Amino acid sequence: MKDITLRVARFDPEKDTEPHIESYTVRLHNGARILHALHAIHDTIDPTLAYRYCCGSGQCGSCAIRINGVPGLACMEEARTGILVEPLRLPVVRDLVVDLGPFFKDLASLVPKEGAVIPKKAEIESIKPLRSCIECMACISVCPAMDVTEFAGPTAMRQEMRLALDPRDGNDRIRESVGTGLFTCTSCQACWKACPKNIEIPGKAIEKLRALANREGLTLPRHTEVAALIRSTGRSVTRTEPTFMELMDKTEIEPVGELRAEVGFFVGCMYNMRLPKTALDAIEVLRRNGFRVIIPREQVCCGSPLIRTGQIEFIELLKRRNIEAFKFRGIDTVVTMCAGCGSTLKNDYKTPFTVMDISELLLKYGIEQPARLPVTATYHDPCHLLRGQGISEQPRTLIRQVVDLTEMPAWCCGSGGGVRSGIPEEAAALGEKRREEIQKTGAEVVISSCPFCEFHISEHTDKPVKNITTILAEGYREKDRKKALGEKPVS
C-alpha cells in the first residue's frame, strides 16, 4: 500500500463561478487506478466528490477525465502521486462530471435497407477498426474545429464512415458527413491521440470519407483547384517569386568544414515556393554542421494536400516520383523541414530510406553551439510534428540553445487539412486563438517548424514568426558577428 496525493478540480454550480483545485492524500493498494483513488476520496474524505464510472475496466467510457491535461480513462490509468485530475474539456456539470448529452445526438444510426442484406467478411473486417469506440467523448473534447465551427465532431465522423462501409445501411452518409462538417477537420490528429481505443479517425474516417466525397463530386472547389495545380505543375502552390530550387543552382551542396554525414533534402511546396529564404536558412544550418545536402530536382509535392482532402487518384504517381528521386541517388536518410511533408513521408509512404525531421537530425548528430539571442520566444507545436511524428522535445532543445523559451499550450493553428483554403473563416478563428495564447506568454518571437503554421500564424500575431532553422541561423550569424568584432560569444 502507498500514500498518493492527487489534485482534483472541484466545481459546485451552486456556489462556484469557476473550478478550483483541491489536494487529497489517500492510501491505496499497489496497482490502484485513478478511479480507485477517487473512490477513496469519496468514501473516506469527501462524499460530495462527483464523478462517473460503471464498468471499471475500460469498456464503457463513463470515467473519461483529463490527467495532467491529457484525456484518459480513470479506471485504466494508474494513480500516481502529484497528478492533476480534471474533467474533460467540455461543459462541466459538477466536479469531474461533464455534459455529454448534446454529443450523443450527433451520432448517426444505421438505417436498415429494405431486404435482407448480409455483409461479406471483407466488409466486416473493414468496419472493425472503426467499431471499438466507447463514446467516451475524449476526442470531442480536444477537437479544435468544434470550438469555432458547426462540426459534429470526430466520433460522429467515425460513425459516418462505419455506416458508409456497411452494405446494410440505407442512407447517404457522404452527403450527411459533408453537411455536418466533414471539411472542417484540420487533420490535427488530437482526436486519435486522445482516443483510449486508439481509433485512427483522421486516416481511417475523415480522409476516407473525403475520398468517397471526391468520387461523388463533392470535393470543395478550392481543393479541386489545388489538385489540378499539382497534376499540371507537380506543386500545390503557384510560383510567385524565385523558388528555393531556382535559388539553389546545385544538386549537391558541400558542408562547411569536415563532412559528418550526407542527407537528402525534401523541401516541400511551401518552403520551395512561398518561404524560400527559410529553406536557405535550413541549408545554411545543415552545411554549418557538417552535412552534405543532396537536393534532387525531380522531387515534387509530397501529396499531403491530396491525401488530406480525399483526392487520391494520382497519389501513387507522386509517391513513386519522390521515392525514385532519392532512391536513384542511393540516399539512405532524407531530411524534411516541413512537418506536413515529414509526417506524410513517414506515415503515408513506404520509403526505402529513413525520413527524419530536421530537428531530429540535428539533435542526433549534435550541433555547433550558436550564440544566444536576447529575445524571449514561444514555440508553436505543428500538429504534424507533435502528433504526426511524435516530436516535441527536439525542437525545444534546439531552441533553448539560442533563446529563452516560454511555453504555451499545443493547439492547432487552423491551417491544416485543407481548411485554410477551403474554409478560411475557420482557419482565421483558430489562428486568432493562437494570438491570445502568444500574447499570454509575453514572448517577442514565435518559433515553429512548419510552413503552414508559420504562414498562418504570422497573419494572426504582430510578433515575428520564425522557423527553427532561421533562429539557429541567426544564432550562428550573431556568433560570427561577435567573433569578427573580437567579442566573446555569450553562451
Place this chain on the structure above:
Amino acid sequence: MRAVEVVDCHVLVIGSGGAGVRAAIEASGYGDTILISKTIAGKGGCTPMAEGGLNAVLREEDSCEIHFEDTMKGGAHLNDPELVRILVRDAPKRMDDLIRWGAVFDFTEKDEVAQRPFGGQRFPRTCYAGDRTGHEIMMTLMEQLRASSVSILQETTAIELLKDGNAIGGAIVLDRDGEMSVIKADSTIIATGGGSQIFDITTNSSSGTGDGYALGYRAGADLIDMEMVQFHPTGAVFPYDARGRLVTEAVRGEGGILTNTLGERFMKSYDPERMELSTRDVIARAIATEVLEGRGTDHNGVYLDVSHLPKEQIENRLPLMLEQFLKYGIDIRKQPMEVAPTAHHIMGGLRITPDCRTTLPGLFACGEATGGVHGGNRLGGNALADTQVFGKIAGAAAGNEPKRTIHIDEKLIESQRRRLGGFLKGTVNPADVSRQLKKAMWDGAGIFRNAADLEKTLNTANKLLFEKLHADSQRMVSECCTVQNMCTTALLVCRGAILRRESRGAHVRIDVQQTWNSLTTPYRHTYLSRTREGIEKVMPQ
C-alpha cells in the same frame, strides 16, 4: 402537500442494458415509451462488458433440441423448460434482428456469422465480435434506440415502484440531483440486470446492485432461485482494486488451459471429458478446491495460459484481454494469467411467465433480473441471448397492454420523501455499509455454503439494511437507496440458500447429505416474496 412532477407514458423500462434497450425499442412500436437508466444509457450494467458471445442455433448441423438439452443440463434441470424452449427458439431470430440493425459480428470465410465453442455446449454456437461481443450488441442497440421515439432519461434512478392497488403503475424516480418525480406507466418493465456487486469479488459494473430484485420484492412480487449465484471461474486477481474483473470464457474457448501451482491441468480430476470447457459451476468449484487444498497461488488463484496459441489469434480474437492485461504489466501472448472465481451472474430473480409477466399485474421483467431461464447455472453465451429474446418479448407484451387510469398513492410518495429525508439526517457512511456487506457475503454465502454461516450472514445483511445511512446532500440520496437494495438482495440470496437444502448447479451446501442428482431431486424452485417463502417440491408420480 408539495407537488411532485408526474410524467405519463405507456411503457416504462427501468434499465439500459441489453434487455432494457431491446425491450424499449420493441415497446416504442406500441406507444409512448420512457427508458430510465441510473447510468448514462447504454454504458451501465454488464452487457457492454460482456465479452464471450451470444448463443444461437444457426447451422444445419446444430439444432434447437441440442441447445435446449445443453441449457437444461447446464442449469441442473432447474430451468423452466418453457422459458428455455423460447430462448433457444428465438435466439436465432434475435440474431437476425441484430444483423439487420448492423451488428458487426465476426464473420467466417464463407460470409456467415462466426461461432465458437463455449462451456457446456455440444456444438460451437456462440456468435462473437472479437472479445467485445456485449459492446458490439450495445452499440447496435443504442443506434436503434436513439433513432426510435423512446424518451431516454439519463442518470435517473428508480427508488420504488408505484403501486396502484395490487398492480404496478410506474415508478418513483430520482434525477441526477436527487429530485423526486413520478413516472406513470400502463406497463413497467424491470430490466435492471443482476446484483453480484453484493459480493466482495465480482465482475459486475457499478450498477450490478440488485435494484430490480429489491424493487420487485418490496412491491410484493415473487422471486425464485435467488440462491443461484454464478461464480465465474476466471476473474483477474491483480491489481487488488481491479480484482474480480472478467477474464472471458472465450479465452478457454480459444484453447486456454488451466494449471495449478504444480503445473497440472487439474480439470482432468473434475471433468476429464470437457476439461476447460466444462460448465462454470464445475470449474469455479474446481479452482476453489485447488486453492483450498494448497495448490493455488499467493493471490488464491490458478493459472490460465494462452501463450501456446499463435499471437495473431490472441490479437484478433482476444484484443480486449490483451489490452487490459498489458495495462497491468502482463503480456498474455507470452505469460500466463492468474485467475480466481468471481461473483458474476444471478440465475434467480423475478418469477416470470413466458411473456415476461411477473406475479404483479402491470409489472414485466426481462434479462438477468428474472429467474427460471438458466436454472441452477447459466451457460456462457446464454445471457446475451436471454437479453435479446426476453427483452423483445417483454417489450411487445408490455406494449400490448391496454391503457388504464393510474392512481398515485400519496401516502407512498410521502413515505419515500420521509425515507430520503431520513438519509439527510443519517449517521452511517453508505460506503462502509457496502464494504461490510460485500465482505460478509463473500465469506458466508460464497461457493461452498453451510446453514450456520448463511444464518450469520443473513443477520449481518439484515442489520446493515436497517443502518441509518447518511447522505451529505439531496444529490447523494440515490447512493443510500442503492446500498439498501444491495442489502435486500443479499437477504434474498441468503434466504434462498437456506431454503435449498441440497447442492445443485452453482449452489453448494456442504452441510447437506443428498442421495439424489439434478434429475432425481425432490426440489424445484425456491420462492420468496414479502408474504411467503419456501421451496417447491416435485409432485409425486
